[in-house]
Amino acid sequence: MVEVEKIREEARRLLQEGQVRGVIGYVRGPQGVWAVPAMIRNPEDVDRLVWNPTCVHNLVLFVVEEKKEQARQKEPDKRPLAVVVKGCDSRAINVLLQEKFIEREEVILLGVSCENSGVVDKKKLLNLVPSQKIEEIVYGNNGHIVAVIDGERRVFPPEEVLADRCLECQANFPVVYDHFFGEKIKKEAINTSPGVDKIEKMRLEERRRFWEEELSRCLRCYACRSVCPMCYCTECVVDPISFAVEPTTTAEEKAKKIKWIEKSPLLSENFVYHLVRAIHLAGRCVDCGECERVCPEDIPIRLLNKKLEREAWRLFNYVAGMDSQAPSLFSTFKETDPEDFIR
Amino acid sequence: MNSEHEPKIVAFLCKWCSSAGSDMAGVSRLEYPSNVIPITVMCSGSVSPLYILSAFNLGADGVLVSGCHPGDCHYIKGNMYARRRMALLKELLPYIGLEPERFQMSWVSAAEGLKFTQIIKEFVKQLKPLGPQTQLRRSL
């Protein structure tokens, strides 16, 4: 069992000794039990830190944001950041290290194990207990989730309430960390991706229809992009204007900027946006599943990333984020890479 | 299916091999269908998947990426990087319902004018029965 008191102790020590400029962790949000990300800067605030099955967010996003924020400062605070990471989040750290976006000494990783459970899918839980007041959600035994609802304890088996990504996860503890909390329990994934299997079994027209239905709902709110720690580009192909514009950028340079994708949420544009995003995340996506969780239109975005995850493994024996020293998927090749598709 | 449809193919040809190969086809007076719009790039490794998706988005019925044979890359290994990237894109496109024939890759050297014409002929033949590509095509 992960003891939250131990996480707090470590966070307090780091802050008191001035080793870190802050601790990025989970705190109880304004809407009852649901945890939200927060930056703790003062030792007296560490008691706000929580660890429970509602800690869904991938906090590595805030490491990326802090990095960008510090780059804008005239006198950046060079002390490292402490950040609470789950298994999937820690692999995101590895990808950032691999890509040299951050250096190892910039972060102190408080690794937490999901043990043999994972995080709760709010939508699934609310479908089971609609409109009831949930007072607390904690880990039970054997990966079960315990929710206290109107004073009453209810135990849910993992497959009923855990997020799909957790049910499909095979690496439920951090692969890189400085401090570790909990136990490393290797758990068997139920299926690495039943969703991808389902689509692969469809005929071509069915797949097209499936994706047309899903992607036609896309509002282009870009929540999937905004929540992704891997989407750290300063300039995205879908942005109508360029962030790379500086006061010294000439009018000619601006005029030459290519508008790759229209801003309108037309089906064709939605397709191109999501495909570009998927391919850009190939070999980088650690399947933290945040893109799918945040989508207000319930578009199964993970199915795109999972497909490429599967192919990267099948074709190149590559898994994202396992080793920060190994070359990334697209920055290397093998002589023996498959080329039977090339004429 | 519309058998009268004349498919439009966007071909990204590397400057050193495939583009020279297409020139070879021209100077050798080899005939091949005029459906192809060649875009010379410095290396097949410089072709971003975005270019390919954008070509489909702007109305291509098929996209070809062609580079030097393995070992012949002017930049030593650009084509090997391309091979990895395109392998994944090749899997992704049919996954969302696009006919696999619409995206192809080839190795064509500067001497292989004949191979270039054969690839284009074959590509056009495969695309014709499929009709126009509408899935990724922008229609305003």
Add this chain to the structure above:
Amino acid sequence: MEKVLKKSDLGQWVARLKDFDLYGPVRENNHWEFNQISQLANFPEDYTQVNVPLKKILLPNREVLFQFEDNRNGGPYLQEVLPEEREVVVFGVRPCDARGIVLLEKVFSSEIPDIYFERRRQQVYVVGLSCYPLPGENCFCLSLGGGPFSTKGMDILLTKMQSKYFVEVLTPKGEKLIKAAPEYFFNPTDKDQQERQQLERKARAMFTRQIEGVEKIWPVLSQMFESPLWREESYRCLKCGICTYLCPTCHCFDITDEISSTAPLQGKRVRVWDTCQFPDFTMHSSGHNPRPDKASRLRQRIMHKFLYFVETFGDIMCTGCGRCVSKCPVGIDIIDILNKVASHGA
């Protein structure tokens, strides 16, 4: 005019509305959406609230304004494009969303009317559904002068009772809809009246979320431009567009040209949704961004709704639907923030 309609007759009445395009709540994956429907037998028991509010029809996320063509001989040629002529009835609109229309009207139908919005507004018939029980856990319309039985912005308000719908016909447009099948509508009895009043009382007592003293907010806000509150509350913001895209009153847009052919130059000028929460919303072409961080963007969202709009139009630009609270992926809670603002003034 007040009527009652037997529950079993709803489908019959809707079937008579053949001249209209009908929209109603349809279940999609995990949420509800206003989609085109061919019939409506009843409102499902688990229908809560649609994801994208009615502005999806009134202020679509892509509105073509005109087409253009650069004809070499005749010079540039423009052609106005107006929304297609079709009358639309939307069923199951919750009071908060209907009130959203009234607020949108203040922007788009005031001094300089927006012809696209006006045309769509004229063509839309709003058949509301009152809220008992409350559709969402973050409903707070009561704090903002609305209510679970509010009729603002509606043509008809339906209230689901034991065996009947209580039908409040509010406008001539509403009367037109009733006239399509007058035989199904009866005058309410005293008992019906009582049942409806009782439901409203019960619904009003159900609210768990509220803003204490909403009238205190705007004078306090005007003093809070530099408050550290914005930085604290926005730290976890993702810069996505969910809160504003799903808001029934947010209406900011971008205008862009979409080119369909370069020779000859042909294309359309379109209006698409945009949001103050995107970092590039205020980006100048010089590269300067006057709202450079999340704090200033969150402040803008709150200030626009609870201060600037009040100053310009005399009303709060929020109807308390609770979507931005429920749908925010990182739990940014406008109710919580407003209560903190109100306490600053105390």
